[in-house]
Amino acid sequence: MREPAPGRDALYAAPLATQLPFRFDAAVADVFQDMISRSVPGYGLTLQMLAVAARRFAQPGSACVDLGCSLAASTLAMRHHVPAGVHLLGVDNSQAMIERARALVARDSAQAPVELRCADILDVELPRASLAALNFTLQFVPLAERAGLLSRIAAALLPGGALVLSEKLAFEDPAEQELLGELHHGFKAQQGYSALEIAQKRNAIENVLVPETLQMHRQRLHEAGFRRVTVWLQCLNFVSLLAIR
Ligand SMILES: C[S@@+](CC[C@H](N)C(=O)[O-])C[C@H]1O[C@@H](n2cnc3c(N)ncnc32)[C@H](O)[C@@H]1O
Numbered sequence: 001m002r003e004p005a006p007g008r009d010a011l012y013a014a015p016l017a018t019q020l021p022f023r024f025d026a027a028v029a030d031v032f033q034d035m036i037s038r039s040v041p042g043y044g045l046t047l048q049m050l051a052v053a054a055r056r057f058a059q060p061g062s063a064c065v066d067l068g069c070s071l072a073a074s075t076l077a078m079r080h081h082v083p084a085g086v087h088l089l090g091v092d093n094s095q096a097m098i099e100r101a102r103a104l105v106a107r108d109s110a111q112a113p114v115e116l117r118c119a120d121i122l123d124v125e126l127p128r129a130s131l132a133a134l135n136f137t138l139q140f141v142p143l144a145e146r147a148g149l150l151s152r153i154a155a156a157l158l159p160g161g162a163l164v165l166s167e168k169l170a171f172e173d174p175a176e177q178e179l180l181g182e183l184h185h186g187f188k189a190q191q192g193y194s195a196l197e198i199a200q201k202r203n204a205i206e207n208v209l210v211p212e213t214l215q216m217h218r219q220r221l222h223e224a225g226f227r228r229v230t231v232w233l234q235c236l237n238f239v240s241l242l243a244i245r
Pocket residue numbers: 024036067068069070071072073074091092093094097119120121122134135136137140141
């Protein structure tokens with residue numbers, strides 16, 4: 001097999017003797033931009049929508065926070081569109097991700113101050129914020145911790161502030177679950193992943209990424225204190241919700 005191009009995700013291309021649970025380690029961090037772009041339909045548009053949210057919701061004198069920031073893609077999407085006087089905080093508990101994110105932020109041309117912290121989003125003290133991004137991260141948080149995290153985010157947001165929550169979805173109807181799962185695999189195949197890569201990645205991520213239904217997300221966001229919850233983007237079994245405090 002030929003060497004993949006640098007940055008190209010080929011982590012599951014060869015047959016694996018032992019299948020370890022998926023982790024956000026250095027090997028994943030090295031190819032993460034390619035991995036998420038080719039695995040999550042609508043990912044690029046989610047980032048563009050975050051820029052729209054930054055223009056609409058970011059308030060001078062407050063923070064925009066990116067929880068589970070990985071390579072700071074969401075942080076940078078907001079950074080280019082916030083007004084003066086806004087600072088950004090990105091948090092991730094993967095040291096490998098934070099190191100690479102710091103290098104990417106250092107090369108970025110926008111001016112708003114950015115702090116990147118290697119910490120657990122379940123422990124970190126949240127600043128007064130006008131916009132929070134939780135993009136494809138809640139699905140990795142233990143189920144029992146999800147409501148508490150959303151309540152803390154709601155409490156940290158200024159009145160009129162917003163949370164962008166993006167997630168993989170599960171469906172109650174088994175036929176809908178199967179159809180959208182199949183179409184998602186079709187999307188990944190179209191992005192150049194082989195059947196072996198798709199199967200090995202699915203096995204590795206099962207029980208690590210635990211998706212929930214749209215109804216569950218809506219209900220929990222309301223219970224956490226968000227007064228308006230709107231789906232503003234959905235592509236197959238991936239959704240982005242805008243929740244306003
Ligand atoms: C799918 S990635 C997020 C992608 C990113 N938000 C983006 O838009 O490009 C999930 C990230 O959440 C981080 N993560 C998962 N659980 C976490 C936790 N409890 N505390 C901090 N980071 C966490 C992982 O290390 C990983 O980098």
